[in-house]
Amino acid sequence: xxxxxxxxxxxxxxxxxxxxxxxxxxxxxxxxxxxxxxxxxxxxxxxxxxxxxxxxxxxxxxxxxxxxxxxxxxxxxxxxxxxxxxxxxxxxxxxxxxxxxxxxxxxxxxxxxxxxxxxxxxxxxxxxxxxxxxx
Amino acid sequence: xxxxxxxxxxxxxxxxxxxxxxxxxxxxxxxxxxxxxxxxxxxxxxxxxxxxxxxxxxxxxxxxxxxxxxxxxxxxxxxxxxxxxxxxxxxxxxxxxxxxxxxxxxxxxxxxxxxxxxxxxxxxxxxxxxxxxxx
Amino acid sequence: xxxxxxxxxxxxxxxxxxxxxxxxxxxxxxxxxxxxxxxxxxxxxxxxxxxxxxxxxxxxxxxxxxxxxxxxxxxxxxxxxxxxxxxxxxxxxxxxxxxxxxxxxxxxxxxxxxxxxxxxxxxxxxxxxxxxxxx
Amino acid sequence: xxxxxxxxxxxxxxxxxxxxxxxxxxxxxxxxxxxxxxxxxxxxxxxxxxxxxxxxxxxxxxxxxxxxxxxxxxxxxxxxxxxxxxxxxxxxxxxxxxxxxxxxxxxxxxxxxxxxxxxxxxxxxxxxxxxxxxx
Amino acid sequence: xxxxxxxxxxxxxxxxxxxxxxxxxxxxxxxxxxxxxxxxxxxxxxxxxxxxxxxxxxxxxxxxxxxxxxxxxxxxxxxxxxxxxxxxxxxxxxxxxxxxxxxxxxxxxxxxxxxxxxxxxxxxxxxxxxxxxxx
Amino acid sequence: xxxxxxxxxxxxxxxxxxxxxxxxxxxxxxxxxxxxxxxxxxxxxxxxxxxxxxxxxxxxxxxxxxxxxxxxxxxxxxxxxxxxxxxxxxxxxxxxxxxxxxxxxxxxxxxxxxxxxxxxxxxxxxxxxxxxxxx
Numbered sequence: 154x155x156x157x158x159x160x161x162x163x164x165x166x167x168x169x170x171x172x173x174x175x176x177x178x179x180x181x182x183x184x185x186x187x188x189x190x191x192x193x194x195x196x197x198x199x200x201x202x203x204x205x206x207x208x209x210x211x212x213x214x215x216x217x218x219x220x221x222x223x224x225x226x227x228x229x230x231x232x233x234x235x236x237x238x239x240x241x242x243x244x245x246x247x248x249x250x251x252x253x254x255x256x257x258x259x260x261x262x263x264x265x266x267x268x269x270x271x272x273x274x275x276x277x278x279x280x281x282x283x284x285x286x287x288x
Numbered sequence: 289x290x291x292x293x294x295x296x297x298x299x300x301x302x303x304x305x306x307x308x309x310x311x312x313x314x315x316x317x318x319x320x321x322x323x324x325x326x327x328x329x330x331x332x333x334x335x336x337x338x339x340x341x342x343x344x345x346x347x348x349x350x351x352x353x354x355x356x357x358x359x360x361x362x363x364x365x366x367x368x369x370x371x372x373x374x375x376x377x378x379x380x381x382x383x384x385x386x387x388x389x390x391x392x393x394x395x396x397x398x399x400x401x402x403x404x405x406x407x408x409x410x411x412x413x414x415x416x417x418x419x420x421x422x423x
Numbered sequence: 424x425x426x427x428x429x430x431x432x433x434x435x436x437x438x439x440x441x442x443x444x445x446x447x448x449x450x451x452x453x454x455x456x457x458x459x460x461x462x463x464x465x466x467x468x469x470x471x472x473x474x475x476x477x478x479x480x481x482x483x484x485x486x487x488x489x490x491x492x493x494x495x496x497x498x499x500x501x502x503x504x505x506x507x508x509x510x511x512x513x514x515x516x517x518x519x520x521x522x523x524x525x526x527x528x529x530x531x532x533x534x535x536x537x538x539x540x541x542x543x544x545x546x547x548x549x550x551x552x553x554x555x556x557x558x
Numbered sequence: 559x560x561x562x563x564x565x566x567x568x569x570x571x572x573x574x575x576x577x578x579x580x581x582x583x584x585x586x587x588x589x590x591x592x593x594x595x596x597x598x599x600x601x602x603x604x605x606x607x608x609x610x611x612x613x614x615x616x617x618x619x620x621x622x623x624x625x626x627x628x629x630x631x632x633x634x635x636x637x638x639x640x641x642x643x644x645x646x647x648x649x650x651x652x653x654x655x656x657x658x659x660x661x662x663x664x665x666x667x668x669x670x671x672x673x674x675x676x677x678x679x680x681x682x683x684x685x686x687x688x689x690x691x692x693x
Numbered sequence: 694x695x696x697x698x699x700x701x702x703x704x705x706x707x708x709x710x711x712x713x714x715x716x717x718x719x720x721x722x723x724x725x726x727x728x729x730x731x732x733x734x735x736x737x738x739x740x741x742x743x744x745x746x747x748x749x750x751x752x753x754x755x756x757x758x759x760x761x762x763x764x765x766x767x768x769x770x771x772x773x774x775x776x777x778x779x780x781x782x783x784x785x786x787x788x789x790x791x792x793x794x795x796x797x798x799x800x801x802x803x804x805x806x807x808x809x810x811x812x813x814x815x816x817x818x819x820x821x822x823x824x825x826x827x828x
Numbered sequence: 829x830x831x832x833x834x835x836x837x838x839x840x841x842x843x844x845x846x847x848x849x850x851x852x853x854x855x856x857x858x859x860x861x862x863x864x865x866x867x868x869x870x871x872x873x874x875x876x877x878x879x880x881x882x883x884x885x886x887x888x889x890x891x892x893x894x895x896x897x898x899x900x901x902x903x904x905x906x907x908x909x910x911x912x913x914x915x916x917x918x919x920x921x922x923x924x925x926x927x928x929x930x931x932x933x934x935x936x937x938x939x940x941x942x943x944x945x946x947x948x949x950x951x952x953x954x955x956x957x958x959x960x961x962x963x
Contacts, residue, residue, distance in 0.1 A: 155423035156387045161416040167842035167869040191911035194842040194869005204423040212385035236866035250617035252561045279871050281566040282622050288560040288609040290693035291657045296686040302437035302464040326506035329437040329464005331549050339693040347655035352687050371461035425963040426927045431956040474963040482925035487957050520752035522696045551701040558695035558744040572707035572734040596776035599707040599734005601819050641731035684736050790887035792831045821836040822892050828830040828879040
């Protein structure tokens, strides 16, 4: 009798899409205006999904206050009002596409959330572009 | 060629999270402000998902008007403007967490919706906290 | 050159609409299911609007962090996860309709926000019912 | 390491639900006001989900600009500000229920999107009625 | 001490923008794809704003249930699942732009709502195009 | 018989709040994490309100397609995927607070929109922080 619970958080960050192994021309051709060297930014909306069996004593799959605090401590507070490329170590050599940000967040939280609970990340870069990992 | 159809309904209710087998201290420690003995409340948003093959004559998996009426009769009208703990028999001895409310709604509707159609419940307690059953 | 700034906060509360000077019949006739003696509840969304001239040194009409903290301290923390009728002194003898809640919030904040700034409250009881004060 | 990416587009169209093999009475009984012979309409919201492995050089499952242009060229531009029954060949003899529209969009895009990428369509007819294909 | 109350309703309708005094060329030039002779359609969201003094006995500016029923009877039920140009008398010789629809709705409701209450109409044709009357 | 029409557009940009006349300490104290020297960013939602009398021949206050193109050419295309501080001349010596961005957008559009039409700008920096000019 597994139930999924979802918690929505957010962070506002600057980023730039860029592959340092490519020429400027190729970067512009592939990433377009997302390659702007002075950066641009987004209000990222993050939804963390956790799947498990509700505890019969609490009726909780997990305590949403604890989940929210975990996300804030390990993700939002580290990404919010930051430049992902310059300020967040995980993206020093990883292109901060929505796909890669979702994978990074999954890996961060996978270590912190009880291993018996399944985990999935949905990340909205804009209202019209979003990603999910694992698919 | 299965298609999923979704219908969104809502109800506004009061509730309190509480485990009568625990001390007041433990209830406060675990449920925090959700344990307030005078209750608090939410605008619950309910999304019922039904999966099946569209009928070739109608192009419908199921008639959304009939599905909506079913949800209203058996869920919304019974839960709306109610105190879940005091007014809804299912929660007399079941803690009305979002997880448990979703399971209760699933069980209510499972009996009413054609057995050949799969069923899934998503319930928003707030815009930031929601659950899905079965996961 | 006046600019309006808006800050959105929320609180989840139980309430009941009731006029103690009326018979039970009249209360039921006028307030319908909102008169349920065991209470029901809502996710209230609160938007506080402040109008003034931006400070030329900061570019701010007012510091939104300070405004947000003010709303949390004096409104959200006092109303959130509460029963408005039982737990909030302002509604001991005032019917907690959306209209009255908005007026109460305005009066609370009017004392805390610099008098040279105009103030307006918008309160969503549900997505479909909301109020504004002053009109 | 598969990631899902989602792109949201929209189109505004008129339609009418009708089965030409049925009597007028049966059409009215089954489709109700959706059978209005002068048509009615909707703001359709379309979410296209594409699943695949991010390209290690770009960090993209697929280029969202290209995906968006594909949806616009083959779906939105053909359906937007159209009468689905009268103007769109796919619905000349297929009832334009949300279910059938989603299947048609899936079939259109399945030919255009790289076969190694999985595809799923979500279509909102209204905020309260929506469908997904494949389920 | 005036308070504004707002009630949101909706209707789904087909329409076409057209000026019968103009040539086909001019109609196409001015109204573009909105001039499609087979019609297109929208999910219209309607917000009715009513301003007045809360009744001291109820705490209501007006009973939202009564306001909602009024809007349903005189607007939503007459416009929903209709072709505005063909099925709604008010638009037989009036172009159903969002501006004109809002004015028509205002005039319908102005006769039904107590004259001592101010009235304003907001109408969303899409999430991105909307109008308000009176301005 | 004036009607207001509204058009919603968006742009995604990086920015930093900073007063060059102040010490680093004062900048940090006043602007907090918004002062991050590597910038952060937002999905800005822009709503342009235009008030006037509908043209009796079209039923339009103004052509929303033309208004949308105007906003795109003079605002969105210049601000989207840009760093407001580094890439947009208007903010070379003006702090890009939401208040100042709204005033800049108003001034840009005031020159382009017919002087007989009133103009108002609403700008969402996040879903919870937004501004309006003129107030």
